[in-house]
Amino acid sequence: MHISVEWLREFCPAPLTAPQLRDLITARVATVEGMEALRTDLAPFVVARVVESGKVEGTKLSFNKVDDGSGTLLDVVCGAPNVTVGACYPFARSGTVMPDGLKIEKRKIRGHTSNGMLCSARELGLGQDADGILTLETDAAPGTPLLDVLPVGDVRLLVDVLPNRPDLLSHLGVAREVAAATRLPLGLPRALTSGTSVLVAVTVQGTGRAGGVTVTVDDAVGCPRYAGVLIRGVQVGPSPKWLAARVEATGGRSINNVVDASNYLLHAIGQPTHAFDAKRLSGDAVVVRRARAGETIVTLDGVERKLTPSMLVIADAERPVAIAGVMGGRDSEVTSRTTDLFFEVAYFAPSVVRPTRRALGLSTDASYRFERGIDRADVARALALGVQLIQAVAGGTVEGEPVDVAVAAPAPVAVRLTAARLARVLGIPVSVADAVRHLEAIGFTATAVDAVSAMVHAPSWRVDVQIEDDLIEEVARLHGYDAIPDELRPFRPGVVPDAADHVTAKRIRAALVGAGLHEAKPLPFVAGTDATHARVLNPLAEDEPHLRRSVLESLARRAEYNLSRMQGDVRLFEVGAVFTPREGSALPAERQMAGLLVMGDRRPAHFTDAKPPAFDAWDAKGLAEQLARAIAPHAAISFVAGDGDALWTVSIDGTPRGEVRAVALDAPVWASPAFGVELSIGDTPSAPIAPPGKHAWGTTPVAQSAAPAVRYRPLPTTPAAEFDLALLVPLALEAGAVEAVLRAEGGELLESLVLFDEYRGKGVPEGQRSLAWRLTFRHPDRTLRDKEIDGRRSQLLKALEKQLGVTARTA
Amino acid sequence: MTEITTLAAFRAAADELAASGPARIAAAATADELAEARNALVGRASGRLGALMKALAALPKEDKKAAGEAANTVKATLEALLDARGAALAALAPRGPAIDRSMPARAQWTGTVHPVTQVIEEIEAIFREIGFTVATGPEAESPWYNFAALNFPADHPAMDLHDTLYLGDEAVLRTHTSPVQVRTLQAWQPPIRVLVPGTVYRRDFFDPSHAPAFAQVEGLCVDEGISFVDLKGTLSHFARRFFGATKTRFRPSFFPFTEPSAEMDVACRLCGGRGCAACKQTGWMEILGCGMVHPSVLEAAGVDSARYTGWAFGMGPGRIALQRFGVPDIRLLYDSDVRFLEQFA
């Protein structure tokens, strides 16, 4: 909402500067997001003092020495009769552009140089001249910007009016709050009170007559109140300057006196109005009805719009002439040839205007206000003010009487306000008397006021006030949020346990950051297909309308992004949600996943290690182990080889949780292979906790802190015995199978088994490889004898040969 | 050296050597000094152990074995210490060509926590200090949790502030973390003090200051006797801890799910409150929206609004990260360019 400070002062004579008003409105009412000087064209002008003055022979001109604060006295020729030595005047230096567009240049006049111009009020666009140049009553030093000493030029405040306060969408509404905060009177501008005709509209139901026009309301739900008046003999033309200035101050454009009067009313009191060219209304009829299928209208903006029966229109005897509450039609627009007006002031229901505005994609100042709710009780007064204003600027006479077709308005909301609730919500005692005083200042009324409570009635324009806490908000902000103390009071700690997925995510982050990976936060939108992916019905990008099923999918795209920027060392991870469509439910199944992707050098290059190896599948398997351990500390982690790009399936305590993959990328030739891991953290249920209006306290299981899965084993007191086994293993035989035999045959005393070497090539027969394990044996109570160890070794070799056909590698 | 003629005297001399030797060894700062110490202590010819061994000859025959053992023990102890010191000095200044110690370390890759997560973690740490825990909830939500339960009137202009991505008539991508307020209130009896970090979605096209998915942190406190004073006190405390802000400002605002509603500003740190381009000349930086939980929200969750009151807030850690780290474009947070991410180590 654009608020003109000058205009605001016509409603409430607050002696506050624009910045003071900005701060007051922000602190008590609604945030002022910006402040714009409307006379920026006056910014280059400065205060200058005339130091010497002399007459130019034979003319009315004077030549003067002028101090403009620059340090050098300037020669300036002036035609005004009132130049006085020692006085200060507005001064335009050479090069200044005047409000009328003229540029002041250095020039010679009658042999005298003139370096600028001393200005009159008229030349500055500040009104008419009485006696020459404008004398400034100021002590300011020469050179001071004119705008600092002369509070001219309106300032526009940009007020961020939120959807609950349509009453602030007018100067009257904002002024009401300023008046309450400053305890100054609230009134209407002279332009609205100095007219002559004050009419009382005739209230009828269903249909009535305004002069020669029949007004019928077919839809009292969409339009519970419709007032109109017929004004004949108006003279449409340019607006007077003051009216144009007001329209422009609110960001509009002056069109003609009648349209400007309508816009003036909208911004002054918040009531949208519309003037039709009465001669263009066929059948002298105005009908408020639903549009008929197939009807169209060309609106004021020249666009032909298709109407549907859900839309409310104003029609004449034949066709729609306006879309109710949204925009008028071009056929009945007021033009310079218009002489008779049908002037409309109505209340259109938000429930009708909002869907129409949305369907047409057409938001106007009027629809914006109707959607939020205007003051239904103010319709008749707005009509009277409108007529007055139109007659003042365009003449004309009212034919017959205005008509006001209305159904009874709902009773105003009455809410009991109690001192107890006030103290409970605000945390400070506020007396009912103080609360009522605050509320009355902005138009509320109170009955049955006593020490503990009052019955409070909201004014007709406060459609947002419904319950006691709404009143408490009014009291709090008028009292001033800053007047409520800012102190820490005793509290009970919360009983809600930490969300498990959040705790797990922290462990994952610590582990993977420690492993040298960067946390990424990619967007979860992907190309996908409807069959496999949950779809966003109104996606931002048509090429990525689906929600991802996999975090690794997002990381792969991010890796490609990095490759396209010549970054080949990519180590990324993410903990985030994935979605899969669910049969019979619009809500997809949602799951928290942890994913990682690595490619490029395994470690930074060093002068001892100029070309570090690239990440390979074993690194990915190791990272998967780390990730799994972070997801489920102490749990058993196992891997099963997969097919193709799926290198391994990873299980935690026997339950498959995800995969290690070779990741196929759209990658340049220089890129290293990419490997990824993605493991599930857990499902995120989206089912309701309890039905609406109900809770489920006591039924939510509190997660027990997990029993320690780790048991202490006594540290060994006896020495270990080690030996290595180098074996010839057929390529088709998995190392895991050999290990299984070694473990089974090694017995209880086998403490550890480490595969430390793989070799293929010279010295190893074709179709085989050499694998070497280091075996460590230990007896808990005594030192193992060499003979025992040798026996164990030959026993193992025998078993391997018998069960797997594996023999020791000799030499 | 006085003449040693008895085993007792021999042992005393050996003990003295064992006691004073280690200090001498430890004092050796170079290989040369250590060689000197070695010579002085255990040198055969001129060392103190050598002298002791010579004295052995003068002892009675029956004492020679015991004295010899004592001397050997001292010798072993000192030689072990000499060797260890030698190894330590060698590690500091190995033989061979001198190394250039300006050369870089053998480094590991350094991982980083995302800047937005860093901000969330800092916020979380502060609220943990004052009794908050962390709650989470689904990102794909029912409209009831996302809107109706939070007192959004059906088809009201308030909805225009939440340009929503729809998955169906009965499914949306949550537009704020506030649905978790309702879920938490339904699941747990107060006292409730929770922080809700999470991803939220808006139908906002990517530009330097908007993203269609972004992080939000919600806070909720509900108990008997919770008031606007608690809201102001707690959030101002947070602002002082997080921003080092001395001044906060609360101004009227509107959210369907709070009443009264407010926005909290902190004094602009760039200009100290005088006004600058960053704060649009107001001297204040907008930090979060907050308010007392609307009674309708409590009732929607089955909580008696006459008995319990509460306050809530919501803030954008992404915007704070942009400010804090001087990042000019929000898209950098999502692009995952490793050259960007690695800056936050």
Ligand SMILES: [Zn+2]
């Ligand atoms: Zn600033």
